[in-house]
Amino acid sequence: MTAHNFSPLAERLRPTTLDDYIGQKHLVGPGGIIRNMIETGKVNSFILWGPPGVGKTTLARIIANSIEARFYTLSAVTSGVKDVRDVIERCTRESGGMFASARPILFIDEIHRFNKAQQDSLLGAVEKGILTLIGATTENPSFEVIRPLLSRAQVYTLKSLEKEDLQELLERAIKKDEVLSRREVEIRSTNALFRFAGGDARKLLNILDLLEQSVAAGKPVVIDDDIVTDRLQVNPAAYDRDGEMHYDIISAFIKSVRGSDPDAAVYWLARMVAGGEDPKFIARRLVILAAEDIGLANPNALLLANATFDALQKIGWPEGRIILAECTVYLATSPKSNSAYLSIDKALELVRNTGDLPVPLHLRNAPTSLMKEMGYGQEYKYAHNYANHYADQQYLPDGLQGTQLWTPQPNPAESKLAAYMRQLRESSGVRDNSAATPCPKGLDGNGQ
Numbered sequence: 552m553t554a555h556n557f558s559p560l561a562e563r564l565r566p567t568t569l570d571d572y573i574g575q576k577h578l579v580g581p582g583g584i585i586r587n588m589i590e591t592g593k594v595n596s597f598i599l600w601g602p603p604g605v606g607k608t609t610l611a612r613i614i615a616n617s618i619e620a621r622f623y624t625l626s627a628v629t630s631g632v633k634d635v636r637d638v639i640e641r642c643t644r645e646s647g648g649m650f651a652s653a654r655p656i657l658f659i660d661e662i663h664r665f666n667k668a669q670q671d672s673l674l675g676a677v678e679k680g681i682l683t684l685i686g687a688t689t690e691n692p693s694f695e696v697i698r699p700l701l702s703r704a705q706v707y708t709l710k711s712l713e714k715e716d717l718q719e720l721l722e723r724a725i726k727k728d729e730v731l732s733r734r735e736v737e738i739r740s741t742n743a744l745f746r747f748a749g750g751d752a753r754k755l756l757n758i759l760d761l762l763e764q765s766v767a768a769g770k771p772v773v774i775d776d777d778i779v780t781d782r783l784q785v786n787p788a789a790y791d792r793d794g795e796m797h798y799d800i801i802s803a804f805i806k807s808v809r810g811s812d813p814d815a816a817v818y819w820l821a822r823m824v825a826g827g828e829d830p831k832f833i834a835r836r837l838v839i840l841a842a843e844d845i846g847l848a849n850p851n852a853l854l855l856a857n858a859t860f861d862a863l864q865k866i867g868w869p870e871g872r873i874i875l876a877e878c879t880v881y882l883a884t885s886p887k888s889n890s891a892y893l894s895i896d897k898a899l900e901l902v903r904n905t906g907d908l909p910v911p912l913h914l915r916n917a918p919t920s921l922m923k924e925m926g927y928g929q930e931y932k933y934a935h936n937y938a939n940h941y942a943d944q945q946y947l948p949d950g951l952q953g954t955q956l957w958t959p960q961p962n963p964a965e966s967k968l969a970a971y972m973r974q975l976r977e978s979s980g981v982r983d984n985s986a987a988t989p990c991p992k993g994l995d996g997n998g999q
């Protein structure tokens with residue numbers, strides 16, 4: 552056995568071309584944005600967001616190899632501002648800066664662990680095109696990456712590998728790996744192997760490595776549910792805050808709250824607390840839950856969730872667990888509605904399909920005389936001048952009149968809102984009360 556064979560299977564089998572890359576077809580398949588970048592040689596800065604073991608680092612290396620760009624890598628766990636500046640200086644010196652044919656690539660693993668100062672140190676180099684930044688994170692970049700950096704780097708989401716992807720990876724390892732290809736491998740069942748892998752390519756290959764090393768030379772390597780479970784000796788109750796269990800349990804927590812089961816929700820909360828999950832991660836999920844799944848059925852839920860996030864930062868740990876539990880139970884037992892969530896997605900789809908439609912003239916602001924002459928703000932009806940503070944007029948762009956984006960759902964709160972809106976619309980056409988209520992300056996669309 553050569554010295555090279557002592558390297559882990561995951562490293563031996565790491566793909567070097569896009570054709571060998573498994574998974575993430577939405578990004579690297581035909582027409583995928585990253586495949587298009589590689590084919591055109593024009594790679595812009597971006598951040599890869601996804602669970603461990605789905606190919607973030609591998610994809611960054613493939614991009615660098617494909618466009619023949621210098622590749623620098625830093626770990627946010629061990630690197631500081633000085634390390635970032637050193638790499639930027641090298642990129643500037645070696646590549647000729649923004650005029651180079653292939654900009655150097657700086658890959659930063661776990662970029663969410665960089666503090667604001669460290670992230671700020673990247674802005675100038677990314678802005679000037681001195682380097683192409685590729686970041687990798689398992690945490691939501693919206694919360695962990697500063698806004699100026701997000702505005703300069705697109706975010707692409709990577710998904711856990713599907714069963715078909717894991718099957719393809721397994722077959723490739725058996726056929727092409729220099730060690731496994733020389734062994735007799737017998738596949739009896741793969742349920743346990745895929746379950747323990749949990750969509751993580753690295754974990755699957757590490758399990759295969761363990762199975763191969765546990766069998767003496769000359770004997771077949773058997774892949775079987777019982778054998779895999781016995782070899783791993785996994786504690787099913789373990790919580791790995793950086794692995795697939797993290798995603799499974801937060802998923803169960805979210806679905807329990809959404810499904811109005813307070814007991815299950817508190818149980819999964821306890822699993823996360825006992826496992827050392829970041830309390831802020833849980834609190835953020837509660838805020839999202841309050842808006843996405845409870846919404847207008849109980850708007851107070853968002854207020855409580857936001858107060859939970861604030862209180863958690865003031866109180867700290869371990870008392871913070873009580874605050875999380877109160878919010879969890881409240882959200883789980885609250886009426887549910889996703890009408891606001893559906894409305895914004897429907898509106899975004901409408902915007903994508905219709906483009907940048909012009910604002911109707913009567914809704915436009917008119918800060919100058921020329922704009923007034925052009926009709927900006929004319930015929931605008933100031934709602935407070937009308938009965939019930941409602942004026943029947945066109946608010947959507949031309950061609951979209953009558954489009955319904957928010958559909959109230961059958962719960963007491965939204966039924967009340969829907970009834971109120973029906974009442975307003977039925978009352979349109981009542982007399983103008985403008986003499987009693989003059990329009991405040993600047994609010995009538997005429998600017999002055």
